[in-house]
Amino acid sequence: MRASDKAYAALRDDIIEWRLLPGTVLAEVEQSERLGISRTPLREALSRLTAEGLTTTAGGRGVVVTDISxxxxxxxxxxxxxxxxxxxxxxxxxxxxxxxxxxxxxxxxxxxxxxxxxxxxxxxxxxxxxxxxxxxxxxxxxxxxxxxxxxxxxxxxxxxxxxxxxxxxxxxxxxxxxxxxxxxxxxxxxxxxxxxxxxxxxxxxxxxxxxxxxxxxxx
Amino acid sequence: MRASDKAYAALRDDIIEWRLLPGTVLAEVEQSERLGISRTPLREALSRLTAEGLTTTAGGRGVVVTDISxxxxxxxxxxxxxxxxxxxxxxxxxxxxxxxxxxxxxxxxxxxxxxxxxxxxxxxxxxxxxxxxxxxxxxxxxxxxxxxxxxxxxxxxxxxxxxxxxxxxxxxxxxxxxxxxxxxxxxxxxxxxxxxxxxxxxxxxxxxxxxxxxxxxxx
DNA sequence: TGGCTGAGTTCTGTATACATAAGCCTTGTA
DNA sequence: TACAAGGCTTATGTATACAGAACTCAGCCA
The missing domain is CATH 1.20.120.530 (GntR ligand-binding domain-like)
Incomplete structure (x- = not known):
């Protein structure tokens, strides 16, 4: 399994299960270290999450978990x-x-x-x-x-x-x-x-x- | 404008306008050189295109432009x-x-x-x-x-x-x-x-x- | 005391070098 | 001559180093 797939699955699960709450900033270095991978595959995972609407790019300052009102x-x-x-x-x-x-x-x-x-x-x-x-x-x-x-x-x-x-x-x-x-x-x-x-x-x-x-x- | 945005827009336009025909393999080095950018932002662009369904990952051998039957x-x-x-x-x-x-x-x-x-x-x-x-x-x-x-x-x-x-x-x-x-x-x-x-x-x-x-x- | 400006810090965005795996071609053998 | 095995080539996947931009905070000025 690719590292980007692993990161995507982990982050997706964390968001869906509300372990990562809305508004949480997913800093690249922080998350890449937490998941034990490099920034490159993590960025791809974040791209996919953003495409799905689970996260949004907060105006150039990282991506944040989207809220559900x-x-x-x-x-x-x-x-x-x-x-x-x-x-x-x-x-x-x-x-x-x-x-x-x-x-x-x-x-x-x-x-x-x-x-x-x-x-x-x-x-x-x-x-x-x-x-x-x-x-x-x-x-x-x-x-x-x-x-x-x-x-x-x-x-x-x-x-x-x-x-x-x-x-x-x-x-x-x-x-x-x-x-x-x-x-x-x-x-x-x-x-x-x-x-x-x-x-x-x-x-x-x-x-x-x-x-x-x-x-x-x-x- | 970010290089990945530029690559995404260019490739998206090429596909929509049928300049890149279905079945075309978008090799990373080839496209990155054509667009004058590095592989990293190009890969992000390809990720977005694949998420949209304009391209698909061809089983580990690059991404290809999807067909419309x-x-x-x-x-x-x-x-x-x-x-x-x-x-x-x-x-x-x-x-x-x-x-x-x-x-x-x-x-x-x-x-x-x-x-x-x-x-x-x-x-x-x-x-x-x-x-x-x-x-x-x-x-x-x-x-x-x-x-x-x-x-x-x-x-x-x-x-x-x-x-x-x-x-x-x-x-x-x-x-x-x-x-x-x-x-x-x-x-x-x-x-x-x-x-x-x-x-x-x-x-x-x-x-x-x-x-x-x-x-x-x-x- | 409040606002502004500047440097500092830390983040993202990009480039490049390396690792790995998948084809493909070549070569040898049956 | 056909098939298989092995190395070679070339692609993707990953890591890391560098550049640029934005936010922060402290210090200064009004």
């Missing part, structure tokens, strides 16, 4: 609804029904996983990830997939702020199952509607658990 | 319709009617510009750009704007392949005027429909003028 979350979900709604519709038109029918069945059994310990929870998140991957594969549109992929980076960051309790995860699994069912049925409008519903509930949950007061705790 | 054009316009349709709808909800009413009036007079020489044509393209900018400003969603911005890079590249004759430009101006009118009227569904119509006609025009045979002429 409540307004940003609204904007993120507005774009997410646009992209994933269309993606679900396209998947319903082009996807293989059997694939999504299988995912639907697994998602209906997901509540058994949610109550369990970490390994089971990990299985649940993997299942949701497989649904996303199946949709990506079904729509066969590299540009749309890329747009969603770049969006998911920020969404993971937001998700880390919201406490995903068992109740919300159980409800989310049902919503995901509804999306899979609509896609398996080949019904684009239903798939889009199910996605819209799911995203609105997700957003409500995030905004409910992530109050401005709790937000201050982080920054 | 007919399938890619379909995918590009599918994403474009998704994003710009939603953007037009949001602009209709949130934009200032007077701004778009003014743009509509100017667009209706655009045919006078299209018949003229280069400076007038430049004015026309500037006018269309102002409509895009007005929509971007009206929706007030940085993530959606960013997604459209990254998409436009590829669209400019495609546009260079299509011969924009006066007839198509005149029709396009009318379509743009219809979009501006719908936004000014504050009608989201109409704005989205007008955008969908415009993009479908644009795509038809591109695919009609840009046959696979002509495509071969480039590659």
């Amino acid at each position: 409540l307004d940003d979350i609204d904007e993120l979900f507005e774009l997410r609804e646009t992209l994933e709604g269309r993606a679900a519709a396209l998947a319903a038109e082009r996807g293989d029904p059997a694939t999504f029918e299988q995912l639907r069945r697994e998602l209906l059994q997901a509540p058994e996983l949610i109550g369990g310990q970490d390994p089971a929870l990990h299985d649940y998140y993997g299942l949701v990830g497989r649904l996303d991957a199946a949709i990506d594969a079904a729509i066969s549109n590299a540009y749309l997939v890329q747009a969603m992929r770049s969006l998911r980076v920020h969404l993971v960051r937001v998700r880390r702020l919201a406490a995903d309790d068992a109740a919300r995860l159980t409800a989310a699994a049902a919503e995901h199952a509804a999306i899979a069912e609509a896609i398996a049925a080949g019904n684009p409008r239903l798939a889009e509607a199910a996605t819209t519903l799911h995203l609105h509930r997700s957003l409500s949950h995030v905004k409910a658990t992530h109050t401005p007061q709790q937000r201050e705790h982080h920054g | 007919l399938d890619d054009i379909d995918e590009l316009f599918e994403l474009r319709e998704t994003l710009e349709g939603r953007a037009a709808a949001l602009a209709a909800e949130r934009g200032d009617p007077a701004t778009f009413e003014q743009l509509r009036r100017e667009l209706l007079q655009a045919p006078e510009l299209i018949g003229g020489q280069d400076p007038a044509l430049h004015d026309y393209y500037g006018l269309v750009g102002r409509l895009d900018a007005a929509i971007d400003a009206a929706i007030s969603n940085a993530y959606l704007v960013q997604a459209m911005r990254s998409l436009r890079v590829h669209l400019v590249r495609v546009r260079r392949l299509a011969a924009d004759d006066a007839a198509r430009l005149t029709a396009a101006a009318a379509e743009h005027a219809a979009i501006a009118e719908a936004i000014a009227a504050g009608n989201p569904r109409l704005a989205e429909a007008a955008t969908t119509l415009h993009l479908h006609r644009s795509l038809s025009h591109v695919k009609a003028t840009h046959t696979p045979q002509q495509r071969e002429h480039h590659g």
Whole structure:
């Protein structure tokens, strides 16, 4: 693995997991020493992070970790609804029904996983990830997939702020199952509607658990 | 201006204007000497180009200019319709009617510009750009704007392949005027429909003028 | 006492030298 | 003559040294 890849992965993880808080200045010498590499590969890593929007160049004085405000979350979900709604519709038109029918069945059994310990929870998140991957594969549109992929980076960051309790995860699994069912049925409008519903509930949950007061705790 | 910015702008322009054809290998020493800079800023420029999708790393053997196939054009316009349709709808909800009413009036007079020489044509393209900018400003969603911005890079590249004759430009101006009118009227569904119509006609025009045979002429 | 100016420091931006790995060509052998 | 193995060439990946710019802080002047 290249040193720049390692630095990129490490910094990306630190930002997403909120170990590097918004506003933190990523000085090149400091970070390169911390990661045990030279400045050259670190700069490439910072370039990639900036291209993704996780950092911004602060007017010639280093790069800083970007903030995510409540307004940003609204904007993120507005774009997410646009992209994933269309993606679900396209998947319903082009996807293989059997694939999504299988995912639907697994998602209906997901509540058994949610109550369990970490390994089971990990299985649940993997299942949701497989649904996303199946949709990506079904729509066969590299540009749309890329747009969603770049969006998911920020969404993971937001998700880390919201406490995903068992109740919300159980409800989310049902919503995901509804999306899979609509896609398996080949019904684009239903798939889009199910996605819209799911995203609105997700957003409500995030905004409910992530109050401005709790937000201050982080920054 | 930084050397890496200069290299990025130069390479980006060369790719968009098809002076660097798809499949061209951008060797670091070769390009750095051509642009009169060192390898370090050139590598940063290549990183940015790769992040944008204009180039790809060819499995450890340099970066090559990405190709745009007919399938890619379909995918590009599918994403474009998704994003710009939603953007037009949001602009209709949130934009200032007077701004778009003014743009509509100017667009209706655009045919006078299209018949003229280069400076007038430049004015026309500037006018269309102002409509895009007005929509971007009206929706007030940085993530959606960013997604459209990254998409436009590829669209400019495609546009260079299509011969924009006066007839198509005149029709396009009318379509743009219809979009501006719908936004000014504050009608989201109409704005989205007008955008969908415009993009479908644009795509038809591109695919009609840009046959696979002509495509071969480039590659 | 407040603001401005200057040197000092520390950062980023760039160039270059070195390390390493991946092709490719050559050569030898079957 | 075809295939494989090895060295050679050339590319990228990395480190480091140097240059330039910007921020800071102290000292001076109004």
